[in-house]
Amino acid sequence: MKNYFILILLLAAFQNVQSQKTDKKQLIKELANDACSCIDSIPTYNRIKDSITANIHSCIDYRVVAYQITDQLSNIDLSDNSQEKKEIKVPINTDKNPKEYQDIYYDLERYLMENCEAIKSKVASTDKENKNSVSNNKEAMKYYELGIEESKKNNFKEAIENYKKAVKIDPNFAFAYDNMGICYRKLEQYDEAIDAYEKSLKIDPQGLLPLQNIAVAYSYKKEYKKAIKTYEKLALIEPNNPEVFYGIGQMYSMYIKDYEKGLDNMCKAYSLYVAQKSPYRTDAEKIIQMLYDQMKKDGNEKKFNEILEANNISQN
Numbered sequence: 001m002k003n004y005f006i007l008i009l010l011l012a013a014f015q016n017v018q019s020q021k022t023d024k025k026q027l028i029k030e031l032a033n034d035a036c037s038c039i040d041s042i043p044t045y046n047r048i049k050d051s052i053t054a055n056i057h058s059c060i061d062y063r064v065v066a067y068q069i070t071d072q073l074s075n076i077d078l079s080d081n082s083q084e085k086k087e088i089k090v091p092i093n094t095d096k097n098p099k100e101y102q103d104i105y106y107d108l109e110r111y112l113m114e115n116c117e118a119i120k121s122k123v124a125s126t127d128k129e130n131k132n133s134v135s136n137n138k139e140a141m142k143y144y145e146l147g148i149e150e151s152k153k154n155n156f157k158e159a160i161e162n163y164k165k166a167v168k169i170d171p172n173f174a175f176a177y178d179n180m181g182i183c184y185r186k187l188e189q190y191d192e193a194i195d196a197y198e199k200s201l202k203i204d205p206q207g208l209l210p211l212q213n214i215a216v217a218y219s220y221k222k223e224y225k226k227a228i229k230t231y232e233k234l235a236l237i238e239p240n241n242p243e244v245f246y247g248i249g250q251m252y253s254m255y256i257k258d259y260e261k262g263l264d265n266m267c268k269a270y271s272l273y274v275a276q277k278s279p280y281r282t283d284a285e286k287i288i289q290m291l292y293d294q295m296k297k298d299g300n301e302k303k304f305n306e307i308l309e310a311n312n313i314s315q316n
Contacts, residue, residue, distance in 0.1 A: 027070060028108060028111055029111065031066055032063070032108050032115065035108060035116075036112060036118055038062075039055075039116065040118035042055045053277055060105060060112070063108055064104045068101075068104065109279050113282045119279055120279075134173070135166065135176070137169055139169050140167075140169040140170035140176070141166070143162045143163070143166040143176075144162070144163065144166040144175065144176050144179075147159040147161075147166065147176070147180075148179065150162060151183060154186075156184075159180075160180055163177070163180040163183070164180070174200045174204045174210075178196075178197065180196040181200065181213055181217075184196060185213065188220070190220050193213070193217045194217050194218070197211075197217070198210070206237055208234065208237065211233060211237070212234060212243060212247075215231050215247055219247075219251065224251045225256075227251050228247075228251050228252075231247040232244075232248075234247075240272060241272075242268075242269045242276065242278065242284075243269075244269075245266070245268040246265070246266065246273075246280070249261075249262050249263070249269055250287065252265065259291055260307065262287075262291060263288065263291045263295070263307045264307050264311070266287050266288050267308060267311035269284045270288060270311075271312070292304055
């Protein structure tokens with residue numbers, strides 16, 4: 001199936017290079033837009049995050065191969081008719097470790113993170129059901145679905161009213177409280193958002209979405225130490241969740257101004273994102289670059305390098 005898909009991309013690439021030499025930035029844009037459509041079609045409901053991330057990786061991976069093929073074809077002079085027969089060979093290295101593959105992959109990934117809304121929504125999806133995530137009550141589900149429709153239209157007040165009706169019918173409807181909290185956060189009513197998330201946690205103490213969002217709400221309230229404590233609670237449930245280290249690193253780096261702690265946590269987040277093939281690697285990368293600039297300005301470049309080395313990350 002993969003080879004068939006790459007063949008389609010190859011034919012499109014061949015037609016492209018016949019008409020004009022391929023511009024790298026334009027090709028990255030075209031392939032990334034195609035990858036965005038692929039990512040947008042990925043189902044997320046009741047799926048674990050690793051599975052969703054693997055699908056996103058596949059969407060990008062196919063386009064890396066298409067880029068390599070197009071780049072090879074663009075160097076072939078099709079106007080040269082000096083030979084009666086011409087053999088066109090396009091050697092493509094399918095090993096995923098070489099720097100060439102990684103550079104193209106990261107270029108596509110960076111473009112997607114800046115221009116494709118679908119990639120962030122899919123990675124951030126928390127539709128995995130637990131025992132009390134959804135309701136078995138049809139009336140409660142009706143109001144929940146109405147709330148989702150209003151949320152999509154940014155009618156957050158109307159959405160909240162529907163979610164309230166849902167939890168009145170079924171007080172153990174965790175997803176309704178989660179979505180209610182998101183709407184309150186969108187309305188900048190952070191105390192109400194935290195209250196909704198905490199009600200969700202009482203129903204499902206293992207809920208990842210409410211814990212992550214409580215931390216975000218505390219950061220908006222500028223209560224950064226409370227945000228860190230909430231991320232630490234999340235770590236007790238998922239110790240290898242990169243969002244824990246990214247969140248803590250962000251609090252220390254951007255707000256508390258403890259750059260060493262910020263860098264150490266951000267490096268841990270970066271390594272986990274890379275291992276999980278998560279596109280959020282690019283966000284961690286940007287903050288690490290910002291920390292480098294700041295620590296170099298403060299005369300702490302040596303400490304920056306020591307922290308990177310301790311986390312087995314090359315400065316390159």
